[in-house]
Every structure is written in C-alpha cells, then in structure tokens.
Amino acid sequence: MRSSLTESSWLRPFTVLLVCFFSCFVHLGAPEVNLMEARNFVAAREMVQGGSWLIPTMNGALRVAKPPLPTWAVAVTQKLTGLTQDPGILRLPAAIMTTLLVFFFWGLVRELIRAQPGEAEAPGRTAWLATLVLASSLLVVTVGREGHWDIFANSFLVGSLWALARGWFAKSSSWRWFALSGLLLGCSMLSKGPVALYAVLLPFLASFGVLRFYPERGPMRPRRWGLLLALVLGLIVGTAWPIYLAVQHTVAPAALAVARVEVTSWGERHVQPFWEYWNFPVFTGIWTPIALLVLAVPFARSRAGRYIPYRAALAWLLIAFLLLSLVPEKKERYLLPLMPPLALLIGGLLRHLETVLRNGLRPRPEATLVRIWAGLLAVASCLFPVVLVFMKLPAYGPGSVPFAVTVVVFLLLAAAIIRWGFRQYQVPVLMASSITAMALLLALLAPAYPLWTNRRAEAGLRHIAALRGNPVLANLPWYTLEELHIKRVWDAGRAAPSWPRTPDSVLVRPRGPIAVLTGSNIAKQLPRAWRDQVRLQVVDSFYLDRQRKDGRWRVTLVTPISVTERPGN
Secondary structure (H helix, E strand, O other): OOOOHHHOOOHHHHHHHHHHHHHHHOOOOOOOOOHHHHHHHHHHHHHHOOOOOOOOEEOOEEOOOOOOHHHHHHHHHHHHHOOOOOHHHHOHHHHHHHHHHHHHHHHHHHHHOOOOHHHHOOOOHHHHHHHHHHHOOHHHHHHHOOOOOHHHHHHHHHHHHHHHHHHHHOOOOOHHHHHHHHHHHHHHHHHHOOHHHHHHHHHHHHHHOOOOOOHHHOOOHHHHHHHHHHHHHHHHHHHHHHHHHHHOOOOHHHHHHHHHHHHHHHHHOOEOOHHHHHHHHHHHHHHHHHHHHHOOHHHHHHHHOOOOOHHHHHHHHHHHHHHHHHOOEOOHHHHHHHHHHHHHHHHHHHHHHHHHHHOOOOOHHHHHHHHHHHHHHHHHHHHHHHHHHHHOOHHHOOOOHHHHHHHHHHHHHHHHHHHHHHOOOOHHHHHHHHHHHHHHHHHHHOOHHHHHHOOOOOOOOOEHHHHHHOHHHOOOOEEEOOOOOHHHHHHHOOOOOEOOEOOOOOEOOOOOOEEEEEOOOHHHHOOHHHOOOEEEEEEEEEEOOOOHHHOEEEEEEEEEOOHHHOOOO
16 A cells, blocks of 8 residues: 555645635635526525515515525525625635535545445545545536525535435444435425435436445345435425425415426426537536546446446436436536536546556556647647637736736646656646646636626616615615516615506505616606606616616606695695
C-alpha cells in the first residue's frame, strides 16, 4: 500500500471543500436573478414580511406549485440578514446544499465500493476522486449556484441513499441510519415532491438493489424492517405539507387545481423529443472526454470494474437516463440526477488510468487516450484567452489586468499539461489541471457574465428598482393592471399584485390612494362611473428591460375624490 500526501486524513476533505468553495461560493452573486430564483425569492420575502410560512404566496397570490422547504431556507436567510436584495446571500442555502450533495455522495460511494478488489490498494482514493469529479462537474456547478428547488431535492435524496447504505452495511445499531434515511427522503419530497424519487431513488434501487448487478448487497430479509422504517418516515415527513393543504378548506380547491396543472405540464410544457438528453456527458464539463470513455462498455468495464461496481453504476445511470427521457418535459437542469452515477463511473476509470500509468508501464490504449485528453486540455487552455478577445468585454479586453492574468495563468496551465500530462502520462496532473481550470474560470471570469448579458443594454434607463427611492410611493399599496413579470416584482423589492376585482371582474374602487403600475392608458381601463370619483397623477415610470423597445410602464397615483371635491358640488 502506497503512502502519499493525498491519502492524509485531513487533506482529502480539505481539497473537496476547496473545490466546493470555488464551484459554489466564489462570485455567487454575479449572475442576475433568473426566473426560477425570482419566484422562490419573492415567496420567501413575503413569508418574512408577515405572510404564511405554511401557505406561501408569490406577489400576493397563492403559491403552492412547489413544496416550501427551499423557500423556507431562503426565508430563514432573509430573517438572519434582513430583507436583502443581494442574490449572493440568498443563494447561500443552495450553495450549502450543493456542498452537502458532494459530501453525501462521497459517503455513499465509500459504502458502495468497500468490497471492490482495487479498494485495498489505496483505501478511499476512488471515492475521493469520484467526489472531486462531481464537485467540479459543469451541471452541478451551474445548478448549485442557483437558488431554486432542484439542488435541494437531489441533495437530500443522495443523502438518504448514503444513510440507507450506512444502515444496510452496519454490523449493529443500524436503526438510526434507516431513520435518518427516511428523514432525508421526506426532506427531498418537501423540496420538489416525488421528482427525485422518480429520477434518483428508483434507478438506484433498480440497479444496486439487484443481486445480478450488485451481489455485495447481500440478503434483504434481515434489513426489511429498517427499509420499512425509512419508507414510512419518509412518507410521513414528505406528505405532511400536502396533507396540511388538503385540510385547509380555503386553499384545498386551489391547491388541487395547481397540482393538476403541474402534472399535465410534464406533457405539455417544454416538450422535447425522446432523444433530447443524448448529449448528457457534456454536462460534466471538463470531464467530458473521460465521461465518453467510461460509457464505452467494452473498454471501461474490465478496467473501471476493479475499482467500482461498474455494472451497477452503469445500470443506475442508464435507468435514470431512460426514465428522464420518457418524460416529455425536458430541461437541462433535469439532468442533475445523472451526475452522481456518471461521477462514480468516471472516478473508477480515473483510478485505473493513474494506476496503470504510474508504474512506468505504457499500455497502448490507455497511453494514447491519456495523450489525447492532455492535448485537448492544452489546446483549450491556449484558446481560452483568444475566445476572451472575441467576446469584446471592456473590462476583460487586451491590456486589462483580468485579461493579462487570464493569459498568464492559462498558458502556465497549458505548459504543465504538456510537460507532465502529455509527455509523462501523469494522470493526477491532468486531473488537478482540469479542476484548476474550472476554479480559475469561476474565480477570474464569473464577474464577466453580467457584463456579457448587459452588453447591448442602453445606458440611462430607469428601472423598477428605482421606485424604491420614490417617497411618494413608499407607504402606498401597489397594484398592476397587466401581468408584471415576476423578475420585475423581485427587482421592485415588494409585491405588486393585480388590482382586486369583484366576482364579476369589475375593479374594486380604492378607499385610499394607491399606486398603479401599467403599460397602457389607465384612464381607458377604469369604469366610466369612476371618472369623476378618482384623481389620476403620473408620478414615476420605468423600463421593463435593458432596451427602450422592451417597453415602458408608468406609475399612476390613483386618489379617491370625496363627494365635496367632485365637480358640480
């Protein structure tokens, strides 16, 4: 058994935390709030501002389309930090959950590969490498830096699998592990309903739970009561909130209607063909070449199979891929359940490559493939500064400090790859270079993202966030006559619901001054009987997006006129 600094009991967790720091926390607030985040952040803000934590609202309307646990996490963050609009702070719960996903996965892999022949050569190394792969995979980084539901559901579910494996292989006192598995299972359901159960739990049980794929699982009978405990506890926790809504007579019909819409949307919205997800290996980002190799079964099975249960891991991946492909609604972030099994497979092949090439041997397929991998990394490192030139971002152009740093760092990285990776076949250098490149991209260039998205923005436009500084509007209720995009509601810093209407769709006459946000002529939309009963005064305006052509709305102060003030009195 070899002795190495990388086998230190403290260095491995430190390196994983360091990768998670760059993947999840560096420049976390750089991108603007997207649509899904805006929905979550607005609902959390209204909880903190006095709304119900069990019956959430979004812009004043009932919001029960998604379970509330991720929204609770953001609301607690706002409670602790104040009603901040800083997306970097509000994304912290998601970043923390991503880090937990990585460590849950690490623990799960250690349990799954304990009986592999190659594990005795360097205990824990395969699991560590697979964990580093997951932590630096492109999809995990992108989804893990966004404050919505997917990362919560998947993280809790992988944690449930880890606790289940711990309880399964425990020699004694395994009940607490099965109970923890059930609790985490329930938390996953409270994050995004049964989605992760379908895309993560079911494929895992259909692979690692089958003796043909994973003989090490042993007999099921001695653990049946533990499994039952995990299942029952998970269902109790996971269905507690839906049951609560069902017994609330004021919201139960609306909640049932929303549930029907959510179910039908899987077959009606964002519909893509069955083969839409065929390119899933590229979502590993820097690990794409190895991801493609590990899916070449004749090549990878005998090589990676010494270090991981290859058949079970491949079955986990392919079953999850099939189940996701069967669903008509498809989005890139829905591929997140594929990343853990794919990282496990990649980790096994990386262990094989570094082992056979470490001892001075040069088996032809491995040596050739490692050279190709090193060449691709070196070329990408050299070309990236060139791509930066063509992006034409003022703060990152030739002559700027960020550009100079990027050129120097990536050229040094390319030199290291060529010397130790291409010429000497040192696989650990290639792994470290891949992770370093990902970290550098995030550290140096993440601030460039908002510059890129705003490159065509017109200067000097007033936006809805500026309304917060208008004293006339500070203490008035805000309403809209048209639907205001939820991202603009988030930017406004407060709710702006639709103007209330009577059951027959007539506007409710205000009893006091109100502010109405509208992109059309408000006078033409008011009932004729009101024309002498309210005073209209435009007090502000704002543009909806980055350009004037995107539309301009006005803010009108609507003030009821008393009987004595009306004309003719």
